[in-house]
Amino acid sequence: MLHIKPIISSLLHSKSGPFLLFLQMMLSVAIIANASSIINQRLELMDRESGVDETKVLTFRVSSFSENTDHEAQNKRDQQMLRDLPNVINVSSTNMFPLSGGGWSTGLLDKPDPNAEGVKRTPQAAQYMGNEHFLDTLGLTLVEGRNFYPEEILHEHGYANQKVIVSKPLADEYWGEESPIGKILYHGTEYPIEVIGVVDKLQGAWVDSDFLDNSFIFNIDFGSQSAGGMYFVRANEEHIPELKQQIETAFLAEDPDRVVIEFLTVRESRDISYQNDALMVYILSIVIVLLLLVSSLGLAGMVMFNVQRRTKQIGTRRALGARKRDIINQFLVENYVICLAAGVCGGLLAVQLGKQLMQHYSLPALDLTYPLVTIAGLFIVTSIAVFLPARKAATISPAIATRSV
Amino acid sequence: MFLHYLDLAWRSIKKTPILSLLMVLAISVGIGITITTLNVYKMMAFNPAGEKSDQLLRVQLWSQGPDSWDNFPQLLTYQDVQNLRNIEPLVRQTAMHRTGGVIQTDDPSFAASMQSVRSVDRDFFKMFDVSFLHGSPWAADADVNAAYHAVISSSLNEKLFGSGNNVGKTFYFDKRPYQVVGITEDWNPQPKYYDPSNGAFNDAEQIFIPFSLLPIEKQATWGNTSGWRYEKTNNFQDRLNSERVWTMFWAEFENAEQIEDYKRQLAAYVEQQKAIGRFTDNRSPEDSVQLVNVEQWLENENVVDEDNKILVGLGFLFLSVCLVNILGLLLTKFLKRAPEVGVRRAIGASRRQIFSQYMVEVGVIGLIGGAIGLALAWGALAVLGDKFGTDAALTQLDNSMWFLTPTIAIGTALLAGLYPAWIVCRTKPSVYLKSQ
Numbered sequence: 001m002l003h004i005k006p007i008i009s010s011l012l013h014s015k016s017g018p019f020l021l022f023l024q025m026m027l028s029v030a031i032i033a034n035a036s037s038i039i040n041q042r043l044e045l046m047d048r049e050s051g052v053d054e055t056k057v058l059t060f061r062v063s064s065f066s067e068n069t070d071h072e073a074q075n076k077r078d079q080q081m082l083r084d085l086p087n088v089i090n091v092s093s094t095n096m097f098p099l100s101g102g103g104w105s106t107g108l109l110d111k112p113d114p115n116a117e118g119v120k121r122t123p124q125a126a127q128y129m130g131n132e133h134f135l136d137t138l139g140l141t142l143v144e145g146r147n148f149y150p151e152e153i154l155h156e157h158g159y160a161n162q163k164v165i166v167s168k169p170l171a172d173e174y175w176g177e178e179s180p181i182g183k184i185l186y187h188g189t190e191y192p193i194e195v196i197g198v199v200d201k202l203q204g205a206w207v208d209s210d211f212l213d214n215s216f217i218f219n220i221d222f223g224s225q226s227a228g229g230m231y232f233v234r235a236n237e238e239h240i241p242e243l244k245q246q247i248e249t250a251f252l253a254e255d256p257d258r259v260v261i262e263f264l265t266v267r268e269s270r271d272i273s274y275q276n277d278a279l280m281v282y283i284l285s286i287v288i289v290l291l292l293l294v295s296s297l298g299l300a301g302m303v304m305f306n307v308q309r310r311t312k313q314i315g316t317r318r319a320l321g322a323r324k325r326d327i328i329n330q331f332l333v334e335n336y337v338i339c340l341a342a343g344v345c346g347g348l349l350a351v352q353l354g355k356q357l358m359q360h361y362s363l364p365a366l367d368l369t370y371p372l373v374t375i376a377g378l379f380i381v382t383s384i385a386v387f388l389p390a391r392k393a394a395t396i397s398p399a400i401a402t403r404s405v
Numbered sequence: 406m407f408l409h410y411l412d413l414a415w416r417s418i419k420k421t422p423i424l425s426l427l428m429v430l431a432i433s434v435g436i437g438i439t440i441t442t443l444n445v446y447k448m449m450a451f452n453p454a455g456e457k458s459d460q461l462l463r464v465q466l467w468s469q470g471p472d473s474w475d476n477f478p479q480l481l482t483y484q485d486v487q488n489l490r491n492i493e494p495l496v497r498q499t500a501m502h503r504t505g506g507v508i509q510t511d512d513p514s515f516a517a518s519m520q521s522v523r524s525v526d527r528d529f530f531k532m533f534d535v536s537f538l539h540g541s542p543w544a545a546d547a548d549v550n551a552a553y554h555a556v557i558s559s560s561l562n563e564k565l566f567g568s569g570n571n572v573g574k575t576f577y578f579d580k581r582p583y584q585v586v587g588i589t590e591d592w593n594p595q596p597k598y599y600d601p602s603n604g605a606f607n608d609a610e611q612i613f614i615p616f617s618l619l620p621i622e623k624q625a626t627w628g629n630t631s632g633w634r635y636e637k638t639n640n641f642q643d644r645l646n647s648e649r650v651w652t653m654f655w656a657e658f659e660n661a662e663q664i665e666d667y668k669r670q671l672a673a674y675v676e677q678q679k680a681i682g683r684f685t686d687n688r689s690p691e692d693s694v695q696l697v698n699v700e701q702w703l704e705n706e707n708v709v710d711e712d713n714k715i716l717v718g719l720g721f722l723f724l725s726v727c728l729v730n731i732l733g734l735l736l737t738k739f740l741k742r743a744p745e746v747g748v749r750r751a752i753g754a755s756r757r758q759i760f761s762q763y764m765v766e767v768g769v770i771g772l773i774g775g776a777i778g779l780a781l782a783w784g785a786l787a788v789l790g791d792k793f794g795t796d797a798a799l800t801q802l803d804n805s806m807w808f809l810t811p812t813i814a815i816g817t818a819l820l821a822g823l824y825p826a827w828i829v830c831r832t833k834p835s836v837y838l839k840s841q
Contacts, residue, residue: 027729228625259507275793297431
């Protein structure tokens, strides 16, 4: 069935057309393989879980401009007021929002004196401050130890009686197999900070950082400290749009000298934080689709014209007893020969391009699966692009051959 | 003759509509992708400082202790900025800090709003070429003896007071009355080169107030604060005295000598600080100072993000695939028309004429493809702006594209046409005359 030899010699006879097809496919393989590798890498990044019930947690800030307010008392009143709103499930103050792109981070030490011999620093981690409602409001899962007791909540940062809950990735990285519960850490002062719990997952604010999964939660009601407050409100998704209005109204009714801003669910923050990655995925997907479209339409166009040019040859072959299938096969095999050559060279080019990208930009190495899958895909797409005009060629009647064109 | 070729080209295009359509499609898609990525790149890579780029330098100091940070911090401690302000300026200089708060007016119906506010020294306006519609920057004295003065933008003026010259009127920022001393023309450099780290493409502040108010008003910072060691801060004064970095400093110079001279002054300053126990790292005073011009600063801040560079590269690779594609199609088409060329050659057309005619035809295809490509790019940018909330500044079609697009489109098409046109004009008349 496969008469490859005459096909190759006929390809070599008219070099430029097949060579251009080869070149086009080779470049396509290199581009598509690298583009899909980048797409996949971005999708993996975007898929990482924050540990938070993202769509159910609403975040916002309050800024007060009245003078002589007792911030601690005001913060307590505000949280109670939020809890009393219809459909609010739970509320916590905080100093930063997950996946928001801005916040606090720190590393703690295992000795009070930072210059002590053999002092060991924890990995860098997000530094959350919240009260006993923090875990429940965000929907975090405690996997070890316990939550803060209400009487443990502090209103200042940096003093005695600090407790901390850590995220599991941080615990695993720093303590390994050992349980972190009961361990003591320091923040460069004599005050010990006791680890009392581990949550399964809680990401920090910066999706591009290499410590995204590391978090500390301190037992501090942060809104007590200044004129600005930040809050998490947990509610069912359907209630969140109306809550925004209700919250703003309630705050201004309590004290009109303030502004409530930046209502965002954690989900919305996530979308904003991953916007560039989403954009990259979107553009690269379009590039791949268009590349395949342009390539296959171009290929189909060329085959179509080849068919016209070779009408006489095809007619002759048909007259000599070639079946329709043989004619279609001829075009397909021609295509496969070019595809194979282009696939091998394109695969090598893809790897080279991948190396360049890795060297100059922060991209991981190109996995060999991508060029292989791309080549396989190219075989399928070009088969379709060749098959349709070739089928038309096969209908050429043998009688044509006897006519002069 | 050109018009005649145009006419021939148009007829030829009409004769093979599918093939021509495929070529136009390939070019327009290639151009669409390339121009879209190139446009975003150009917008990001723009340096608004222009000629002044080498004269405006941002000051960086290695203020951290040993074994802490590996690079110069982007920001400075408040105490360093205060001390730098006291070094006699060579040309101009400004301390800087981003804050914000609630803005109100005497009009009770005006809804209080949160605004980002920039605190600067009066030289800022000259250094960064902000032009005034009414009034002027505050007096030099206000840089030393804090005054509640403000410079606002024309559109904020409109919002607060209605149009016109409202210099002398008062508004409230966090309940403090500020007197408007100057109203600037709307000014929004993109990227925001005076402070790209707080969002290089968000809008410039519309309120500027004297930096000297910072310690009095205990302004919050609307930007980063970093510390290399733990410092307890019980009050605002502790923050001002701390080794945390959160403020910025820019200086302007006229020539390289001034810069060298200033560097010496900075090194002397570091030396003096070392003597009182600051700048404890093992660096020499000369190596503890760094002056970075606007262009370098934009680069250090990665204002053009990596993704975009990759996309521009892939865009051009895509275009090259389109080029090869068109080349193949043209070759097919021209070879098919070889008999016609044979006849024309036989009746006296020169090779040059045949070649020119085909190049004109290819150029027309390139032009049409380019026009469609530009429309595609325009649409793509609109979609990106819409779907991804990409900053408006990046999704406007840059003026240069009106020139670049047809150049790239026609250039690509002509490049693709060269070989096929050369093949076809080499056609020997005799071959085809015989078979006819």
